[in-house]
């Protein structure tokens with residue numbers, strides 16, 4: 001039924017209540033409501049952004065971040081290893097969650113990264129199984145390119161790796177900048193080959209970026225538009241927006257387990273309670289899911305005590321093991337003949353592009369990011385670099401303040417992760433860095449692009465974070481934001497690898513054929529001959545997030561600091577699950593939305609199996 005009022009929601013009898021109508025949450029809600037005998041309630045704090053062109057037009061991506069209508073706009077605690085800066089961190093607010101705010105890139109991890117979930121103690125979470133759910137969520141449109149051009153652009157999808165009848169449309173941009181091929185050729189000259197199919201478990205190489213755009217309408221395809229909206233007429237799918245969940249209510253069963261019976265939320269200043277007869281599912285994302293667990297009495301007893309929160313389940317893993325991908329931009333001025341995003345600042349050109357958009361063509365119809373590259377250690381550095389990174393990639397080499405108060409169970413789990421990650425460092429199939437191209441000047445505080453010039457950006461990011469952080473409450477009130485302490489760069493391997501990625505990129509700008517189009521450096525203001533100190537200072541100064549935080553309700557054995565088991569059930573409860581990216585125990589190398597959809601799909605099957 002259409003989005004309901006608080007009176008209708010408060011009177012409904014729910015089987016399942018889902019907190020957070022975001023990426024994984026809406027997948028789960030939609031799939032569960034396929035059974036007309038079940039009633040599903042979704043509580044979302046933000047609004048419905050359907051038909052908002054700022055959300056739907058792909059070329060407008062990245063314009064809504066830092067706007068409180070769309071973005072929770074969190075800030076981290078001061079980051080010791082990044083000049084004590086508080087780093088901004090976006091999270092989507094509204095139906096669709098971060099899939100409504102994200103940059104629409106659709107890429108996948110390597111096979112071993114998903115298999116690692118199983119190795120860490122989660123039966124059934126392996127590549128083959130999770131791939132089936134990634135495919136279930138996907139409708140791939142074959143690229144509209146001649147075969148020889150497709151090969152040149154590095155996009156030859158293998159049908160076996162893709163879905164063609166899932167809800168999320170995946171397509172390729174109708175406009176590809178001519179600079180794309182030059183980037184790929186220069187990468188090849190530096191030893192990184194093209195990868196025409198990066199979605200089949202091997203992402204190393206360069207590629208044409210698929211995006212979640214419906215090519216028939218040239219609009220964003222995301223959890224709200226693709227899963228929820230086409231099914232909102234179902235009478236058993238009941239959604240409320242602008243409703244902020246504040247607490248999960250639990251009672252103790254005879255078995256000693258806690259049973260989640262209800263949720264309180266605030267709407268228009270009024271606190272309302274709804275109950276669920278079967279389960280409550282937390283899908284509030286990597287920052288707000290651990291916060292809601294803690295305010296509800298599930299977390300490290302030492303932390304709950306500080307805030308006078310009654311501890312119902314002492315679960316030290318809650319809010320721990322946070323990992324994120326971090327990036328720094330490199331920007332150059334390019335030849336005037338390149339059509340970059342800057343042309344949209346000219347009213348005449350903007351009008352022409354808006355006209356093209358009506359026919360699903362032009363820069364606005366696709367994302368302005370055509371090329372990604374995943375780079376393994378041996379291409380990034382020499383053998384001495386790689387050996388040093390293997391040594392650094394450990395708990396022992398992390399900055400001492402990080403694990404001072406960490407519970408021994410959490411440390412046990414983290415040490416197992418280091419073991420797995422250090423084995424990946426010297427393997428050619430494992431990327432250590434990612435380059436993300438943007439056809440224009442990436443917005444950087446303090447730098448104003450000259451609209452008459454043309455630019456390109458290559459963002460450098462690390463793929464396997466070795467630093468670990470936390471997200472914990474600052475108050476028993478869920479409406480007060482949590483403290484986000486990611487400890488970015490606290491493991492020196494992260495700093496070294498990111499600095500190497502910057503050096504590699506500066507070298508790329510100086511490599512033919514790309515070098516023929518590059519006119520001048522913009523950021524950093526130095527070239528590839530800069531010294532190591534200058535590069536690391538730049539990294540610390542410019543460090544920002546790629547917005548892929550995970551791990552704060554990790555799916556791991558309880559004795560390894562886990563919060564949920566492999567069926568996503570919170571330890572110590574009989575019917576409270578977490579279904580969002582906070583359950584990811586070990587960061588994957590790629591952007592994470594494909595996994596967020598797969599988590600929602602797999603959770604639906606797990607729950608349906610339980611219900612049968």
Ligand SMILES: Cc1cc2nc3c(=O)[nH]c(=O)nc-3n(C[C@H](O)[C@H](O)[C@H](O)COP(=O)(O)OP(=O)(O)OC[C@H]3O[C@@H](n4cnc5c(N)ncnc54)[C@H](O)[C@@H]3O)c2cc1C
Nearest residue numbers: 020022023024045097098102103104105245581591592593
């Ligand atoms: C700016 C940005 C760009 C990105 N770009 C890409 C990209 O190009 N490709 C890619 O693969 N990934 C990208 N990502 C990452 C990816 O989109 C997200 O990690 C993923 O969508 C998160 O899904 P989730 O289900 O864990 O959480 P979300 O989708 O964030 O869902 C959480 C939901 O819970 C709601 N909520 C929170 N607290 C409460 C409460 N107390 N009561 C009620 N509701 C609540 C939120 O409003 C939100 O709707 C990007 C992310 C961002 C922020």
